[in-house]
Amino acid sequence: MKSRTRIVIISFISILILASLSPAAEYPAKTITIINPNAPGGGHDVAARAFATVAEKVLGQPVVVVNKAGASTMLGMTAVAQSAPDGYTLGMDSTTTTNALAWEIANGRKPPITRDDLLPVGGLSVNVPLVIVPYNSPWKTMSDMAKDLKTKPNHYAFCSGGLYGGTHLPAEVLLQAIGTKARHVPHKGGGPCLAAVVGEHVHFSTQWPGTSIPLAQGKKIRILAVQGDERLKSIPDVPTIKEGGVDAEWIQWLGISIPRKTPAPLAVQIMAMVKKVAQDAAFNKILESQGAEARYMNDEEVEKFVKAESEVVAKIYKSLLAEAKSKR
Amino acid sequence: MDVFSNLAHGFQTALSLQNIYLCFIGCLWGTMVGVLPGIGPLAGITLLIPATFGLDATGAIIMLAGIYYGAMYGGSTTSILMNVPGESASVVTCIDGYQMTLKGRGGAALFISAWGSFIGGTLSIAGLMVLAPTLADFAMKFGPPEMFAVLLVAFVLLGSLGSGSFFRTMPMVFMGLLIGAIGMDPLTGSLRFTHNVPDLYDGIGLLPVAMGAMGVGEILIATEESLLRIIHKVKLSELLPTRAELRASWGPIFRGSGIGFAIGLLPGSAHVLSSFVSYMTEKRLAKKPDEFGHGRIEGVAGPETANNAASGSAMIPFLSLGIPTGPAPAVMMIALLIHGIAPGPLFISKHPDVFWGLIASMYLGNVMLIILNLPLVGIFISLLRIPFRILFPVILLICLVGTYSVNSSTFELAVLLLFGILGYFIRKMKYDMAPLILAMIIGPTMELSLRQALMRSDGSFSIFWESPITMTLIAVSLLLLVWNVYRGIRPTKASWEKALEESK
Numbered sequence: 001m002k003s004r005t006r007i008v009i010i011s012f013i014s015i016l017i018l019a020s021l022s023p024a025a026e027y028p029a030k031t032i033t034i035i036n037p038n039a040p041g042g043g044h045d046v047a048a049r050a051f052a053t054v055a056e057k058v059l060g061q062p063v064v065v066v067n068k069a070g071a072s073t074m075l076g077m078t079a080v081a082q083s084a085p086d087g088y089t090l091g092m093d094s095t096t097t098t099n100a101l102a103w104e105i106a107n108g109r110k111p112p113i114t115r116d117d118l119l120p121v122g123g124l125s126v127n128v129p130l131v132i133v134p135y136n137s138p139w140k141t142m143s144d145m146a147k148d149l150k151t152k153p154n155h156y157a158f159c160s161g162g163l164y165g166g167t168h169l170p171a172e173v174l175l176q177a178i179g180t181k182a183r184h185v186p187h188k189g190g191g192p193c194l195a196a197v198v199g200e201h202v203h204f205s206t207q208w209p210g211t212s213i214p215l216a217q218g219k220k221i222r223i224l225a226v227q228g229d230e231r232l233k234s235i236p237d238v239p240t241i242k243e244g245g246v247d248a249e250w251i252q253w254l255g256i257s258i259p260r261k262t263p264a265p266l267a268v269q270i271m272a273m274v275k276k277v278a279q280d281a282a283f284n285k286i287l288e289s290q291g292a293e294a295r296y297m298n299d300e301e302v303e304k305f306v307k308a309e310s311e312v313v314a315k316i317y318k319s320l321l322a323e324a325k326s327k328r
Numbered sequence: 329m330d331v332f333s334n335l336a337h338g339f340q341t342a343l344s345l346q347n348i349y350l351c352f353i354g355c356l357w358g359t360m361v362g363v364l365p366g367i368g369p370l371a372g373i374t375l376l377i378p379a380t381f382g383l384d385a386t387g388a389i390i391m392l393a394g395i396y397y398g399a400m401y402g403g404s405t406t407s408i409l410m411n412v413p414g415e416s417a418s419v420v421t422c423i424d425g426y427q428m429t430l431k432g433r434g435g436a437a438l439f440i441s442a443w444g445s446f447i448g449g450t451l452s453i454a455g456l457m458v459l460a461p462t463l464a465d466f467a468m469k470f471g472p473p474e475m476f477a478v479l480l481v482a483f484v485l486l487g488s489l490g491s492g493s494f495f496r497t498m499p500m501v502f503m504g505l506l507i508g509a510i511g512m513d514p515l516t517g518s519l520r521f522t523h524n525v526p527d528l529y530d531g532i533g534l535l536p537v538a539m540g541a542m543g544v545g546e547i548l549i550a551t552e553e554s555l556l557r558i559i560h561k562v563k564l565s566e567l568l569p570t571r572a573e574l575r576a577s578w579g580p581i582f583r584g585s586g587i588g589f590a591i592g593l594l595p596g597s598a599h600v601l602s603s604f605v606s607y608m609t610e611k612r613l614a615k616k617p618d619e620f621g622h623g624r625i626e627g628v629a630g631p632e633t634a635n636n637a638a639s640g641s642a643m644i645p646f647l648s649l650g651i652p653t654g655p656a657p658a659v660m661m662i663a664l665l666i667h668g669i670a671p672g673p674l675f676i677s678k679h680p681d682v683f684w685g686l687i688a689s690m691y692l693g694n695v696m697l698i699i700l701n702l703p704l705v706g707i708f709i710s711l712l713r714i715p716f717r718i719l720f721p722v723i724l725l726i727c728l729v730g731t732y733s734v735n736s737s738t739f740e741l742a743v744l745l746l747f748g749i750l751g752y753f754i755r756k757m758k759y760d761m762a763p764l765i766l767a768m769i770i771g772p773t774m775e776l777s778l779r780q781a782l783m784r785s786d787g788s789f790s791i792f793w794e795s796p797i798t799m800t801l802i803a804v805s806l807l808l809l810v811w812n813v814y815r816g817i818r819p820t821k822a823s824w825e826k827a828l829e830e831s832k
Binding site: 039040042043045046049050052053066067068069070071072074075078103109112154157162163164183184185186187188189191192194195196198199201202210211213214215217218219220282285286289290291324 | 370371374375377378381467468469470471472512514515516517524526527529530595645649650651652653654655657658659661662665666667668670671672673674675734735736737776780783784786
């Protein structure tokens with residue numbers, strides 16, 4: 001009885017798989033799901049929903065966003081990597097996932113997936129952190145700050161939106177470039193951390209442009225440097241970090257990934273779709289409104305980018321963990 | 329005068345046909361997501377963000393804000409009627425609200441909670457309108473040490489929550505603290521009690537626990553009492569609160585407005601904290617605190633007012649500085665950004681039409697909500713006439729769907745059911761679930777702010793007596809603690825009589 005049920009189920013599944021695989025030319029034939037590995041709300045969620053709205057027009061099929069948050073994107077991206085490679089499940093991939101996987105490896109744990117299980121099919125935007133200080137801070141330039149940080153290691157405090165997360169890493173990159181240490185105060189999310197900078201509870205932070213620039217315009221904080229490779233159009237007076245005398249570039253990417261085992265012709269089709277969405281003006285406007293910079297990268301560029309960032313992140317985590325161990 | 333002319337302008341914006349319509353849609357949708365357990369204001373707003381792409385910024389924010397404060401109206405419904413918290417701010421409403429339903433006063437509880445929500449909401453908009461920029465700067469002064477001191481007061485209050493004795497409350501508090509400790513340590517990243525299960529890295533979600541322990545637990549208890557359990561058939565006249573109930577509610581409503589408004593300014597889980605602190609205040613002030621937990625109207629009126637007042641003031645840091653201190657304002661901020669408006673310190677002066685239009689629409693929305701919600705009381709109460717053998721499976725289903733819809737996580741379904749079973753046994757042993765859930769909220773936040781403060785001061789505790797706010801709050805909590813101990817050992821009349829009896 002049991003084995004018969006199993007046969008029935010297996011044959012059913014195989015029919016389903018065959019049915020979804022064979023007419024690759026007719027892709028897409030049904031609703032496409034984008035798994036957003038972050039909680040509802042937040043910049044990635046907006047990007048995913050905006051992507052879905054435009055992709056619907058491009059593909060002529062409904063595109064829905066499903067939030068599957070947890071373990072800093074690992075749960076959601078695991079679901080993406082393990083989904084059927086039929087092109088009907090896309091994932092919102094980003095630096096956050098790279099960080100989460102690198103963190104697991106640095107701690108000697110085996111993450112449920114690796115970067116090799118995900119095939120990036122296109123980058124959509126990059127996000128450039130800004131080095132911010134309270135408005136009344138004595139630091140007026142990046143070199144002031146670097147000098148003080150260097151002379152008094154472990155004296156100054158900085159905040160982030162979460163330990164080892166998107167706004168912690170740029171600060172660590174900065175500190176390593178200067179060759180010093182500072183006290184890290186993690187907060188729950190970017191909002192509380194910004195509040196800590198405005199209220200002068202910490203000395204500096206690295207935060208995203210979307211929320212930081214209006215605060216700087218309202219004279220609540222000052223922006224000392226842009227941590228990217230070029231100045232931002234919206235704040236042309238603020239120098240890049242390299243111009244400020246510190247070589248600590250760091251940017252974050254956001255894009256779409258699918259399971260690595262997806263057949264190549266199908267993957268090419270999806271890449272073309274992503275590229276088309278990435279060229280949509282309204283979509284880019286939404287991305288830029290969040291303070292991100294719309295920058296399309298093709299699959300090879302993303303792979304290269306991810307490889308480079310994985311190495312940097314792994315190095316930082318290793319040194320942070322070694323430091324934590326030596327304190328114990 | 330400036331405020332009034334601005335407000336008049338705002339009403340001109342808000343009273344355009346399109347904006348009235350959007351405000352109504354927002355309020356309606358908000359009430360719905362509030363009523364449905366699991367789906368809170370956050371998910372409600374997020375789902376409708378794509379719908380605002382085609383609107384102007386004012387219309388978009390009017391609609392999304394409507395969802396936010398509308399959800400605070402709806403949240404009480406399932407708490408009062410079914411002991412299932414509609415969203416996390418309504419956990420304390422369950423305690424007395426559900427007892428009132430069992431006594432046939434559910435209609436009155438719903439009525440008062442809508443009425444209180446209206447007053448709290450309206451007063452807090454007035455506060456937001458007049459004081460926004462001043463208060464925002466003040467709120468920024470609340471760093472980790474101040475936050476810790478506030479939570480310390482809340483924590484001491486926690487000991488006297490619940491209908492049972494101190495010794496029946498504390499085990500639940502400790503259990504809540506332990507559950508709250510699960511997950512990644514926010515300051516070092518080490519994993520606590522996760523056993524390498526990635527689902528546990530972010531800790532155990534609050535809503536599955538609350539809905540399981542209170543809602544599912546209640547269903548299990550009810551099945552045991554055989555399916556014959558009868559709730560008073562409610563007559564129409566009984567829907568309305570009695571004069572005595574109305575009179576008893578005035579104090580809690582006004583105090584709740586103040587408490588909610590003040591706590592809403594704090595970053596983090598402001599709503600939950602505001603309703604809880606309001607409840608505890610009412611219990612302290614009551615002449616017969618022992619009656620709390622057995623269906624006192626004050627236990628509904630205060631908290632339900634407070635969470636609405638908090639939803640108004642929680643928007644202050646977001647509107648006047650562009651710093652969202654909670655998840656729901658964060659999503660609203662994103663919606664504004666999409667429309668090319670960056671909320672920040674210059675937002676009110678640069679976009680007065682948006683700001684004042686929003687303020688005016690919030691007054692309007694609160695009126696709409698009370699008109700919308702009062703007739704709903706009758707409808708919701710009539711749900712109780714559905715036989716339990718049908719109603720309970722439906723509630724269970726709603727709990728399951730609501731939980732799954734948030735994170736599409738089957739793990740959270742397991743949590744819901746597990747805590748349902750746990751809740752059943754705990755209730756059988758006459759312990760209360762509410763202290764457990766509140767400890768789960770307060771514990772981790774308190775730990776985080778304590779350690780943030782110490783990180784900032786390099787391990788020196790002096791940071792706690794550097795600021796007058798912190799010092800006052802810590803003194804208050806110590807006084808409360810001493811009072812608690814005194815009350816515990818103080819000879820009461822009953823114990824005297826007992827002692828006399830025994831000495832004879």
